[in-house]
Amino acid sequence: xxxxxxxxxxxxxxxxxxxxxxxxxxxxxxxxxxxxxxxxxxxxxxxxxxxxxxxxxxxxxxxxxxxxxxxxxxxxxxxxxxxxxxxxxxxxxxxxxxxxxxxxxxxxxxxxxxxxxxxxxxxxxxxxxxxxxxxxxxxxxxxxxxxxxxxxxxxxxxxxxxxxxxxxxxxxxxxxxxxxxxxxxxxxxxxxxxxxxxxxxxxxxxxxxxxxxxxxxxxxxxxxxxxxxxxxxxxxxxxxxxxxxxxxxxxxxxxxxxxxxxxxxxxxxxxxxxxxxxxxxxxxxxxxxxxxxxxxxxxxxxxxxxxxxxxxxxxxxxxxxxxxxxxxxxxxxxxxxxxxxxxxxxxxxxxxxxxxxxxxxxxxxxxxxxxxxxxxxxxxxxxxxxxxxxxxxxxxxxxxxxxxxxxxxxxxxxxxxxxxxxxxxxxxxxxxxxxxxxxxxxxxxxxxxxxxxxxxxxxxxxxxxxxxxxxxxxxxxxxxxxxxxxxxxxxxxxxxxxxxxxxxxxxxxxxxxxxxxxxxxxxxxxxxxxxxxxxxxxxxxxxxxxxxxxxxxxxxxxxxxxxxxxxxxxxxxxxxxxxxxxxxx
RNA sequence: GCGCCCGUAGCUCAGCUGGAUAGAGCGCCACCCUCCGGAGGUGGAAGUCAGGGGUUCGAAUCCCUUCGGGCGCGCCA
Numbered sequence: 001x002x003x004x005x006x007x008x009x010x011x012x013x014x015x016x017x018x019x020x021x022x023x024x025x026x027x028x029x030x031x032x033x034x035x036x037x038x039x040x041x042x043x044x045x046x047x048x049x050x051x052x053x054x055x056x057x058x059x060x061x062x063x064x065x066x067x068x069x070x071x072x073x074x075x076x077x078x079x080x081x082x083x084x085x086x087x088x089x090x091x092x093x094x095x096x097x098x099x100x101x102x103x104x105x106x107x108x109x110x111x112x113x114x115x116x117x118x119x120x121x122x123x124x125x126x127x128x129x130x131x132x133x134x135x136x137x138x139x140x141x142x143x144x145x146x147x148x149x150x151x152x153x154x155x156x157x158x159x160x161x162x163x164x165x166x167x168x169x170x171x172x173x174x175x176x177x178x179x180x181x182x183x184x185x186x187x188x189x190x191x192x193x194x195x196x197x198x199x200x201x202x203x204x205x206x207x208x209x210x211x212x213x214x215x216x217x218x219x220x221x222x223x224x225x226x227x228x229x230x231x232x233x234x235x236x237x238x239x240x241x242x243x244x245x246x247x248x249x250x251x252x253x254x255x256x257x258x259x260x261x262x263x264x265x266x267x268x269x270x271x272x273x274x275x276x277x278x279x280x281x282x283x284x285x286x287x288x289x290x291x292x293x294x295x296x297x298x299x300x301x302x303x304x305x306x307x308x309x310x311x312x313x314x315x316x317x318x319x320x321x322x323x324x325x326x327x328x329x330x331x332x333x334x335x336x337x338x339x340x341x342x343x344x345x346x347x348x349x350x351x352x353x354x355x356x357x358x359x360x361x362x363x364x365x366x367x368x369x370x371x372x373x374x375x376x377x378x379x380x381x382x383x384x385x386x387x388x389x390x391x392x393x394x395x396x397x398x399x400x401x402x403x404x405x406x407x408x409x410x411x412x413x414x415x416x417x418x419x420x421x422x423x424x425x426x427x428x429x430x431x432x433x434x435x436x437x438x439x440x441x442x443x444x445x446x447x448x449x450x451x452x453x454x455x456x457x458x459x460x461x462x463x464x465x466x467x468x469x470x471x472x473x474x475x476x477x478x479x480x481x482x483x484x485x486x487x488x489x490x491x492x493x494x495x496x497x498x499x500x501x502x503x504x505x506x507x508x509x510x511x512x513x514x515x516x517x518x519x520x521x522x523x524x525x526x527x528x529x530x531x532x533x534x535x536x537x538x539x540x541x542x543x544x545x546x547x548x549x550x551x552x553x554x555x556x557x558x559x560x561x562x563x564x565x566x567x568x569x570x571x572x573x574x575x576x577x578x579x580x581x582x583x584x585x
Numbered sequence: 586g587c588g589c590c591c592g593u594a595g596c597u598c599a600g601c602u603g604g605a606u607a608g609a610g611c612g613c614c615a616c617c618c619u620c621c622g623g624a625g626g627u628g629g630a631a632g633u634c635a636g637g638g639g640u641u642c643g644a645a646u647c648c649c650u651u652c653g654g655g656c657g658c659g660c661c662a
Contacts, residue, residue, distance in 0.1 A: 037605075046604060049642080059642085083605055084642060129662065171662055239661085318660050329588075329658080336660040343662050371589050372657045397590070398655080439598070442590060444655065446597065451611080459624085460610065466624050477621045530599060533609080537626095544617085544626040585624070 001099060001510050004075055005043055005089060006032050012069040013047075021065060022055055032089075034511065041080065041088035042507065048085040059085025096506040097494035103509060103565040104487065108572055111516045116157030122354050123149045125365035126277065127164040130270040131175045132200055137367060139280070139420040140399045140445070143436035143578065145365045146282040147525035148394070150576040155520035160359065161285045164350060167266055168291040169343060173246045174198065175269075176262040180218065180249050181225075182207035183261075189222040194245060196238040206268045210261065218261060220252045276421055280429060281578045290346050299341055299349040302384070303334055306348075311383045321348075326379035326388075348380040351391065361390055363523070368395045368442070394523055399436070399445040408449075427452035433578045434461040437525040460533050465582055467536035468570040471563045472583040474548050478560065481549065490561030493554040497562060501542040505566060508538045512569050516576075525577060532573045539566050 009030050016022035032045045048063035055062055063081045070079075075095040080088045103110045125145025128138045145161075153159050166172070178197040182204050185191055193199065210218070229244035230236050250258050270287075277284075293299050303319065306312045311322050317337030321344075324331055334345040354362050366373070371393075378388035401408035401418055408418055423432055431452040438460070439445045451459060478485060497506070511531070519527040548559040574581045 031602090033604085035605090036608095040605070044604090049604080052642095086605075131662095166662070169662065316660080320660090333660045338660080340660085342660070367656095368590065369656055370662095374589090395590075443598080444591070448597075448611095451597090462624055463610090466622085470622065470625085474621050481621090526599080530609080537609090540625050541627090543621080544623095547621065549621050584622090 001075070001091065001095060002032055002034075002043065002514050004073070004095075005091075006030055008070050008073050008076070009045060009047065009066065009087075011071055012066050015069050016065060021069075022051075022062075034514075035088065040082060040086075041090040043089040043091070044082075044086045045089075046086055048087060052085065063087050093495055096503070096510060097491075099510040100494055100506060100562060100565045101491050103568050104491075104561065107568060108575075110568060111513045111572055112154045112156070113513065113517055113520075114156035115517050115521065116152060116155045118156060118158055119361055120158045120160070120359045121152060121361045121363055122160045122162055122357070122359040123152070123363045123365070124162045124164055125149075126282070127166070128273065129166045129171050130266050130273060131171050132198055132269060133202060134273055134276050134420040136399055136401060136418050136420060136423050136447070139423060139432065140436045140441075141365050141367065141396050142277060142280060142282045142420070143433050144394075144396055144441050144525065147433075147437050147528075147577050148363075148365070148523050150578070151516065151520040151523075151525055151528070154516055154576060157520075161283065163284050163287045164290065165270065165287055166290050166343070167270075168294055168346065172262060172266065174242055175203075175265050176258065177242065177245045177249050178203050179206050179210065179265045180253070180261055181245070183210050183218060184220070184222060184225065186211040187216055187219045189219075189225075191222045191225065192232070194238065194242050195233050196242040202269070202272070206265050209268070210264060218253055218257055225249075225252065280420065280424060281433065288350070290350070293346050293349045293353060294341070298353055299346050302349045302352055303341075303345060306334075306380075306383060309383065321376075321380065321383070323376050323379035323383075326382040328375040328379045332376050344376065344380075347377060348384070351377060351381060352384060352386075355386060355390065361392060363392045363394060365394045365396060365441075368397045371395050392523075394441060396441045397444045399447045401447050401449055403449045423449075430465070430579045431459065431461045434464075434529060437577055438529045440524065440526050460529075461579065462585070463540075464532050464536045464570065464574065465580070466585060467539040468567060468574070468581045469583060469585045470539070470543060471567040471570075474560070474563065478549055483549070483556075485560045485564075486553075486557045487561060487564075489554060490557035490559075493558040494561065496555050496558050499546060501538075501545050502559075502562060505538045505542050505562060508535045509565055509569055512573070528573055528577060532570065532577075535566065535569060535573075539563070 009032070013022070013030070030045060030047050031050075032043050035041055035044050048059045048066060052059040052062050060081055063085045067079050067081065067087060075092055075098075077090045077092045079090070082088050123145060126134070126138055126142050128134055134142070149159050149161050174196065175198055177194070178199075181191050181193055181197065186207055197203075225245070225248055227248075229248060230240040232238055232241040249261075253261070274287075303312065306321060307319075311325065312319055312334065313322060314320070318333050319335035320331045321334050322331050332344055333342055334348070335341050351362060374393045377393075378391060381388045381391060401423075426449060427435075435447055435452050436445075452461075475485070497503075512535075515527060515531045519525060542563075546559070548556065548563060550556050550559070571581045
């Protein structure tokens with residue numbers, strides 16, 4: 001609808017320039033907006049105000065000229081010049097009728113666009129270290145990432161969804177040591193657990209499985225394990241302590257057994273994460289292993305290339321990437337003095353690998369606490385001769401949980417965090433998915449568990465789902481009264497929908513395609529969540545004001561047609577957000 | 586100290602590529618079904634858009650600055 005209007009204005013401007021009535025250096029961008037007030041029509045453009053100065057004329061006169069030059073359109077009833085020089089457009093009933101017919105004809109495809117132009121996008125989200133179950137912070141990234149991926153697909157992007165598995169590195173070693181120590185405990189050894197280890201119950205579970213299946217295969221006496229290990233905090237350094245334990249594990253178990261425990265622990269946790277996300281309706285096309293980048297030499301190749309280009313220097317036995325040359329605030333280590341590559345090194349390799357797979361755009365969704373990491377990755381891309389703009393990082397702020405008006409405290413290491421699974425159990429998948437995307441991602445969010453759990457009017461999820469279910473209920477009623485909805489007759493009688501509630505609902509429905517484009521371009525699923533609530537409000541208001549199942553056949557069929565179109569929008573929109581659209585509640 | 590995010594109604598938040606009288610939900614007050622699901626609807630009270638400057642036809646929106654809050658500034662990941 002908006003697009004058609006834009007073309008009308010565009011052709012007027014072209015005509016005016018061709019005839020010499022208007023002299024401009026370049027064609028202005030035409031911005032057409034929905035009006036806030038119905039008395040201003042359906043759409044308005046400020047194009048005359050924007051161009052007036054350059055055209056050396058006053059805005060109202062220019063607006064008049066544009067209106068007079070516009071080609072006739074059956075979509076428009078009339079136009080008016082308002083205020084300082086806005087052009088207001090009043091759309092015809094036929095234009096709205098076309099939208100309703102389109103919705104039913106296109107069904108679940110309605111609202112999709114090609115604005116993404118088939119661009120190949122790699123979206124990476126969650127990518128939590130497989131060292132423990134997902135918590136509610138990951139949940140927000142998951143819900144946001146999945147919904148944004150859906151939006152981009154609906155807008156004509158080719159989206160590949162990926163989870164980067166950090167299966168290499170020190171965190172995994174700490175996990176391995178943690179599991180092994182719990183296992184030794186189950187073997188009857190008295191070991192004091194490191195303050196820096198992973199303390200959750202899930203570690204016990206993995207250890208118990210290990211103990212059941214392998215019995216005392218990995219058993220070593222506690223005093224031998226602790227021999228020569230630096231003291232833990234508070235007397236010593238907790239980092240040195242845990243590193244000492246890792247070294248002991250490696251030595252006593254040997255690389256092969258160490259690797260077995262490592263892999264078992266990771267398999268268990270990663271499997272749990274996959275299940276968790278799948279149950280949450282968050283899907284991936286690929287789970288990408290960090291270790292594979294080490295094993296196939298990609299990381300080494302990247303470092304060599306940077307060395308050749310002179311972007312790497314050695315200092316204090318470590319290799320540093322000169323990221324300050326590319327806008328970062330300090331240089332970054334890629335290989336530590338102990339020879340280990342940093343996470344950053346493999347991350348450069350990972351992003352180069354993404355580009356190597358032919359993706360034109362990389363969208364990473366990170367927790368806001370990683371924001372300082374963005375410049376260095378961009379710097380690395382620049383140093384590698386790539387366009388840093390190809391990497392788009394979307395930051396997701398923390399979500400604080402509130403229960404009974406009290407903030408729920410969380411800490412990963414101590415194991416006293418709220419897991420995503422617990423959240424799902426408490427409030428349900430639909431409420432969790434919806435609440436997570438109800439707020440702009442870069443906004444700190446207060447997640448009210450009591451509200452999300454409540455199955456009442458104050459909960460916006462149910463408000464929307466109820467609107468959808470209500471329409472189904474009307475259809476059931478229709479059947480019970482042994483009436484059949486004649487869609488063709490409805491389509492022919494849309495002109496009978498003259499009530500203000502009907503007009504409002506049609507306007508809301510016609511906004512959907514514009515809304516989807518906007519939400520996709522700005523990576524803002526919350527726009528869709530808010531829109532659906534507005535649409536639900538229109539539906540409920542209409543429902544209260546008028547009857548759909550009326551005697552007059554033409555009117556009945558056209559009203560059912562209208563609410564069927566609304567139903568389709570609810571179904572389409574909720575699906576993009578990962579929320580179910582129940583037929584009855 | 587430096588960097589990023591944020592500050593809008595009692596609470597939680599939309600609105601921010603400048604546009605007409607600043608919106609929604611919750612809460613509060615008063616109402617609405619002989620009728621398709623009341624998990625609904627109608628009306629009302631409620632604002633120095635944190636403060637101060639600037640840019641212009643026009644600023645919640647852009648720029649500067651002050652104040653307040655969150656996060657980050659490792660040879661951790």
